[in-house]
Amino acid sequence: MRQMHELTRRRFTQSAAIASMGTLLSACATVGTRSSTASGCTPLAPVNVDAGRVIRTVAGLRPYRASGFVVRREQLGDKALVHNYGHGGGGITLSWGTSRLATNLGLPGHSGPVAVLGAGAVGLTTARQVQEAGFPVTIYAKALPPHTTSNIAGGQIETAYLYKDDSVTPEWRAQLLAAMDYSWRRWQIMVGDEYGIRWLPTYEETQLSGSNPMDSYYPATKVLSRAEHPFPLDTVVRFETMYVETGHFLRQTMRDISIAGGKFEVRDFPSAQAIASLPETLVFNCTGLGSRDLFQDADLHPLKGQLAILLPQPEVRYALSGGPGYMFPRADGIILGGTAERDVWDPNPDPATISRLIARHKAFFSGFRCMA
Numbered sequence: 001m002r003q004m005h006e007l008t009r010r011r012f013t014q015s016a017a018i019a020s021m022g023t024l025l026s027a028c029a030t031v032g033t034r035s036s037t038a039s040g041c042t043p044l045a046p047v048n049v050d051a052g053r054v055i056r057t058v059a060g061l062r063p064y065r066a067s068g069f070v071v072r073r074e075q076l077g078d079k080a081l082v083h084n085y086g087h088g089g090g091g092i093t094l095s096w097g098t099s100r101l102a103t104n105l106g107l108p109g110h111s112g113p114v115a116v117l118g119a120g121a122v123g124l125t126t127a128r129q130v131q132e133a134g135f136p137v138t139i140y141a142k143a144l145p146p147h148t149t150s151n152i153a154g155g156q157i158e159t160a161y162l163y164k165d166d167s168v169t170p171e172w173r174a175q176l177l178a179a180m181d182y183s184w185r186r187w188q189i190m191v192g193d194e195y196g197i198r199w200l201p202t203y204e205e206t207q208l209s210g211s212n213p214m215d216s217y218y219p220a221t222k223v224l225s226r227a228e229h230p231f232p233l234d235t236v237v238r239f240e241t242m243y244v245e246t247g248h249f250l251r252q253t254m255r256d257i258s259i260a261g262g263k264f265e266v267r268d269f270p271s272a273q274a275i276a277s278l279p280e281t282l283v284f285n286c287t288g289l290g291s292r293d294l295f296q297d298a299d300l301h302p303l304k305g306q307l308a309i310l311l312p313q314p315e316v317r318y319a320l321s322g323g324p325g326y327m328f329p330r331a332d333g334i335i336l337g338g339t340a341e342r343d344v345w346d347p348n349p350d351p352a353t354i355s356r357l358i359a360r361h362k363a364f365f366s367g368f369r370c371m372a
């Protein structure tokens with residue numbers, strides 16, 4: 001069974017090592033020697049990494065909780081309030097699934113319009129499922145796409161920086177699996193150009209030591225020998241997963257919500273008391289990191305991630321996790337990432353970190369080995 005490596009996104013799903021971050025996930029391993037880039041002796045096209053090919057840089061604050069996302073119902077005055085926030089680095093992946101759990105908690109027995117707070121991936125997927133169940137919905141958010149954290153996300157369907165292994169309960173683990181199960185199926189039926197979602201083979205630096213309950217979601221998994229991959233890495237596993245061009249998906253989902261009669265209202269809620277003025281009696285809280293102040297959730301921390309996006313390279317039809325960080329090829333650019341800084345609130349990319357990110361990926365992709 002495939003295992004997690006400390007340098008991969010998946011390893012950091014459960015990692016206690018988050019506090020040690022601040023720069024890149026890993027150093028690039030240096031086991032390869034002969035570069036294959038010039039001779040083309042690998043079927044995988046190397047990414048052409050160069051500072052001159054960067055088309056934009058972005059940063060976002062992942063809503064990280066060591067004890068995992070919150071999906072819970074409570075009473076707020078005369079309203080039913082269902083929380084759905086705190087997805088760390090897995091909020092695109094899990095959005096459909098935790099929204100399913102949340103609507104299952106909120107909708108039975110309810111009648112009348114519904115409010116959703118937040119217009120990131122979690123708020124929009126909650127709103128769609130409210131509509132699919134036949135209820136009118138209004139989304140209230142202080143920022144709409146493209147100005148949400150969800151728009152920043154790389155969009156790999158795989159969780160990362162989601163929780164700390166010794167901080168979660170068995171009940172929460174059951175919620176995680178239920179959420180993943182629904183998400184995994186829901187993303188599949190949306191694959192295609194309409195929502196900007198596609199399957200890609202993914203190469204992940206790994207260690208063979210233990211198992212992960214998520215492994216069953218990643219088909220066609222194979223541990224590769226060094227002869228079977230060109231990367232300057234020791235142990236590599238290949239599997240298939242989906243990639244979401246997040247801006248595209250969020251735009252299309254807003255369109256779906258509007259076509260089905262949903263309303264959007266830009267509004268900043270300074271406190272939980274402000275929610276009391278809403279006309280709806282059922283409210284879903286999908287405010288991500290905003291829940292820290294709104295509901296005094298001190299367990300919620302920003303985990304800053306930075307990305308450099310290169311000119312698109314359509315010939316790159318695989319993704320990479322680990323090694324120099326990660327690389328996801330999308331129609332809107334090649335996403336280079338792999339940084340995490342806890343409790344950093346500055347939402348702007350830092351030029352020095354971006355330079356290191358580019359340098360590591362450049363060294364990595366120019367170090368491809370020839371395959372036999």
Ligand SMILES: Cc1cc2nc3c(=O)[nH]c(=O)nc-3n(C[C@H](O)[C@H](O)[C@H](O)COP(=O)(O)OP(=O)(O)OC[C@H]3O[C@@H](n4cnc5c(N)ncnc54)[C@H](O)[C@@H]3O)c2cc1C
Nearest residue numbers: 060091092093118119120142143150155156269288290305
């Ligand atoms: C660099 C980076 C890469 C990532 N890559 C991936 C990936 O590959 N795969 C993956 O699954 N996840 C990834 N993530 C994580 C993902 O982006 C988050 O988990 C996800 O965006 C959380 O979604 P959300 O809807 O909860 O929050 P947001 O997108 O932050 O949306 C929150 C909404 O609530 C609103 N709001 C907040 N406070 C208030 C308030 N007081 N009043 C009114 N409205 C409010 C905001 O305006 C916004 O509309 C990545 C994140 C980063 C930063």
